[in-house]
Structures are given as structure tokens and as C-alpha cells.
Amino acid sequence: MKPLSCTTSSRTLASLLLAVLSSLSSHGESSSWTGWLGPDRAAQAQGFEAPQTWPDKLTEHWRVEVGEGYATPLVIGNRIFQHARQGDDEVVWCLDRTSGKAIWRKQMPVEFVPGRNGESHGLGPKSTPTYADGRVFTLSIIGVLTAWSAEDGKRLWTRDFREYFDVSHPYWGTATSPLVEGDRLFAHTGSCENGALFCLDPETGKDLWVRKEEANCYSSPRLETFEGVRQLVSFNHDGLCGYDLEDGSLLWKHSYPHLGNNQNTPTPARFKNVLVVGGESRQVFGLRISKSADGWNAERIWRHREAGLEMSSPVVQGSLLYGFSPLKTGQFFCLDPLTGAMKWKGTPRMGENAQLLSIPGYILTLTDDGTCRILQATGDKENVVHHYQVSKGETWAAPALLHDRLLIKEKNHLTSWGFAE
Template structure:
């Protein structure tokens, strides 16, 4: 158990050891998912897309292949699995959590499934900037998986490719300070979900076919918001997550703690990224730090804070765009700052790296494209999306997918856009 400290009403976590559950972890071939964007931050969970032809510049009037309206609100990013683009949303006016799927080629609606009716958190328990649907869906080609905060608990739901609910399971109670944010990740036959909270945080490994809990371990009593990432480091699979003033590496097969290193801050939002044996992450609140860790020890760190957006690395350099609009480049080996550039505006979206370029959208609906290089900031393009963009992009088969907002206040409408060739409108 990782000891975190908090002061909220406590809900003791009932731990389940991997051997106790009777559920076996089975090797699963996920390589077919590599040509899509099947979970938060893509196939490797690091925001790096396979090199290929994708748009660098575009005009909303002519280069949106299709657009589709999304009811309600959500900050979860789109994913692309097979022929479908899938997002989650919360429609407060109807008291519904929903999962929506659109045809990858045309943008036509394929299913719209109600995951929960009612049970929304108290608005005082949600950050004013957040939504009730912050998590990104994960898909394995057979099912789509979503974690939601509902009726003071975290539920995980599996939906098949035609929108039918296959199973739904409560994985634990949740005491909210600012809402629920982590996105689930796939590992072999498991789905792994984080739920750090002031009442009693936990990590859970769930059998993807049955929905039964394979293991659950406690993480203490701190409100923190990062999603886990899985990487193979030195020949060993590790589940890595920040928060609670530390970075921790777990066995994704059992939940066993492999190492833990004090760093960053109590609350973090970004997801760690990995290159070779080095792990990079940033945050947070109330402290601030960007850090590189290897073999459980700090290699370098600085006092830069990149709170909501995650980092991205090409293995040679580490790139970031901070919440307040400053782009950074550090040398991965030793953390030397190579350059920084004020872009302006504010950012929540995490960057995407493809073809040696970094794509990142701001909260005013602009997408910056700049070169992933260490000898100075080079802007390739500044493109218009819509009026805002909180979610991070997905990329598949040469196309970019963004979840954006049009308008403001009560008149704000969310939209899914596919940037590629000729414009169509999926709602016509």
C-alpha cells in the first residue's frame, strides 16, 4: 500500500490480491489496434503517433472531412477503433451519461448508449472548469470501456461495437473534491483504472470479458487526477502513475508496488511519458516540478509546472506546453533547457507528436503546429478549430480528430471534427 495523507471522510479500501480473485491474466494480442487511437494518448499512451501523412495546415471552410454534433459536455478525448470514432459525454439536462460512436469515414452516428441515468455529482464537487465526463474511452476491438463517477462511486462499463451494454461494475466509492478524471488503460486481458480521492484512493485491474475485479490496491487519501500509463522498462512491464507527492511503478499484472519516488506534488493531472529507461512527468498543486526518473531515482528535475497537459518526448528531447501557454524543450538526457517560447492563451489539451511535428490546441480553439527539435522554436502553422478545445486529439489513417466547442455559455455546442480531405457535414 502506498501511504498518502488526506483529511476527508475516509472510505477504507478493500484490497483484493491478484491470487485471491481467482482471475488469470492472459496474454492478448493488441497489435491490430496500432493503426488507430484506441485509448487516452494512443497506442502507447504517450501521445506519439506513427509517422504518416496527416494535415499540417487546414481551413475549417474546406478541410474538415466531416463534422458531427455531440450532445452535452465532456473533456474526454475521441478514440478511433476499427470503423468507429467513440467519445463519452454527460447531458446534465437529461441526467444522462452517454457513449457515442460515429462512422470513421463519414461521421454518421452509429450508436448513442445511455450508460447511467441520474446520480450526477453535486455541482459543488466538480471543478468549475471540469465536466462530468472527463475520462477518455478505451477500446479493444470487441468492447469499449468507460469509467464514470456516479452516485458517489466509480463504475466501469463495457459496451459492444453496436452500443449494447455488456457489463457494468462498481469498483469503489469516491469522495470528490473536483470530480473524476483518470482514463482506463488496457493491459493483456485486463482493464486498469485509477481512482485517487480524499476518501480512499485505489487502483483496480478488471477482467475485460467478465468485468470482475482481478486485483485492487489502496493508494491512500489524496485528491489527484492523473491517468496511469503502461510501459516496458528494462524488459519489465510497469504501470506508472503520479500524484500524492510521488511517482510509483506497479506491476500491471498484480498491482504490486515495484518502486516509488518522492517528486512533483500532491495533485497532478498529466500522464507520465516513457522513453527507454527514463520516465518524464510534471505538475502540480501546490508544488511544481518537472522530473525525469530512471530505476526509481531522479535523474534531473526543474521547477517548471505543466499541470493539466501531459508531456511528449521523441527520446532526444522532452516537449511541453504549460497551462498558461509557454512551450518548453528540454534535453531528455540531462534536462538542459534548449528553448522556451510564449505561445499565448491557455491550454488543457495534451500535445500530439507525429512526423517530427507537435500539435497542441488551446482553450480558444487554435491548434499550434511546431517542429519537434531542440535548436529553437519553429512554428509550422497556427490553425483554427472552433471556439474552444479542452480535449486532446486523436490520429488515425492520415486524419486528425478533435473534440471542440462552438459558442459559449448555455448556447455552447460540442462537435467532433475530422480533418482530412473534402468537407461534409454528418448532421445533414
């Protein structure tokens, strides 16, 4: 199967970029949430200033039915983009940020049958789209990558990776989110047994290079610079790896294979030259990345048995790391990312999953029961300064936090909340 492509004239592209940049400037750069875990995939809410006094309740601006799925909404200027599923189709919405009204809606039929008792997680997309240069890139539950015009929703090109694999998604569906930097688009697709890391031209969807050595998993990659070298950091089926951006060659690898149903899911967090990550039913650990005359080295410097990471990605605030462990039926924790020393473990029985975002002085958390908690970011104890009920149903998708609002993707709805009374 050949990739579809669409040639955009320079005049049309220039007009589109001008429109997007104008929209951005009218709201400020802090209004953007361009992909998984926000800017740089560091779960850092840029531009958000915590109120001097947290309000007793949040203000609901609007609530829109968009379909099921775990994708985080994107925000570019005054537009919100949401990937979801309605009926037999996956849909891409473009909504007005102020009102929630639809600007455009596009759909594609997607047939998906989950394996290994994954039915409870639904049929909706689990990957969060990414935005770059006037395009929104979505990765379907079955691993079909599509580029859409952010201006009008025109489908620019599609890559169906079944041209490489008989099965192009893991048992529970594709959950890794695509990533763009400059003129390169990265996507790790395929099944748990047979996958590949693709580097594509974002304008055409054509391969720049393909690496077939490591299989796919449920984690999303991030871009980092170690020892002056920009590289793609990927937590895949086989472990944690660093790849050269130019040709996909392996720089370093820490073997940490996905075993049975114990998936590799969280996106690693970084503090200085240490990456912190963990897998389901296994502990959390710290990996120091360095380079010497003998080459790259990925050294595990600590492992913690009092906490784990299952589906929740950890975040860094200041010099401390915060996470959500499945132990004790779900509890938050705080540790030193350089030594692994536990600072505190929080209240047990918090839920099955939580998403975390870092804001100055605080950690915003969203548990799967729809509770948003504001934790004071200190290393002495768990301190919940306020909590809000932002959904009556389950909330498994990571939120998007802007300078003036919080976007929550429920099972079938997207809701906009404000912190002002």
C-alpha cells in the same frame, strides 16, 4: 453492490472480433486510436505523414453535437466512439467515421455535483474510454466503470465503486482513464482521500486484485517495461509509482503528494529509462528508473524551475521532450529529458492549457482557445510552421490524429478535419 456481468458465447465473440478485424484491415492499423493519448499512451501519431507543404486551411468533413465532456474520441476502423454528457445522462456514441452519422447511442443517468469551484469545467466525463477485444470501457465522472459491446452498444457489465467508497471520485470528478492489456483491466478510482487501484477481468468486471494504499488523482496510468519487467506506471495522489501487473505489489515509488488544489494530473512521458512529469504549481522533473541487487530505485536526476506541468502531458520526439508550461500565462518549451537542460521557451500568453501530439518532424498542439499549431520539432527555437482554427469554442480534450484526419472534441461537438486542400 455486486458487479453486473454478461456472458458472451464464443460464436458471438468470434463474429464480433472478425467484424472488427475486417473493419481495421479495410483502413489499416494506422486508423486506430484506442485510448488516452493513442497507442501506448505515448502521444505518438502512428501512420500520419506530414504533408510536404502544410495547407493554408484544414477541410472540415463534418461536425456533430455529441454532448459535453473532455473525453478523447476512439477510432476503430470505420467507427468512432465518443463518451459525453447530454442533460442528466452520460452517453456513449458510435459514429460512422466517414459521415459522422450515428450507428448507435447508449445512455446512463449520472448525477454529479463538483466540489471546490469545479463548476466551470462542466459535468461531462473527463476520462477517455479505452478499447480492447470488441469492447469499449468507459469511466464516468463519478467513477462508474462500464463495458460496452463495440458492435451494438450492449452493456456487458458495470462496476459502481461506491461498493468500496462512500465517495468514488475526486472533487472535480474522475479524470483518470482506464487501461487494458491482455486479460487485465486497470482503473484507479475513489476520492483524493480514499481510493484504490483495481485490476479487473475485462470480460466480467470482477476483481483480480485491489491495491488500497495510494489514493486516486487526475492522471492516467501507462504501461512500461523497465529492466525487462512489464509494469503499470501511475501518477496518483501520493506520487509516481510502478506496480507489478500480476499482484499489484509496489515495485518503486517517488513521493510527490498532491497538496491542496495542486493536483497531480499529467501522464508521464518516457525517454530511455527516464520518466518526465510534474504537478500543478510545481516544477517539472526527471526520474530515472533502475534495478540493482538491492531492488528497484526511482531517482530524481533533475528538476526544472523555469517550466512546469499543470494539466498538459509532455511528449517525446526524437531525443527531446516538448511540453506546455503554465508559467508566463502559458508557453511551450523544449528540454533534454536526460539532463533537464532547457533548449527553448516559447511565446508567452498562449492560454490556460494545451494538448500535444508527436508526429514525424513536428509537434501538433491544441490550445484551449481552439487553435491548432504545428511546431517544427527542433531543439534550437520555437518555430510555428502553421496554425489552424479548429473550433470557435473551448477545446480542453486531447485530439485524435489518424493518417488521414484530425478529430477535435469541442465543448459539445465532435469535428472531423482533413489536411488535404
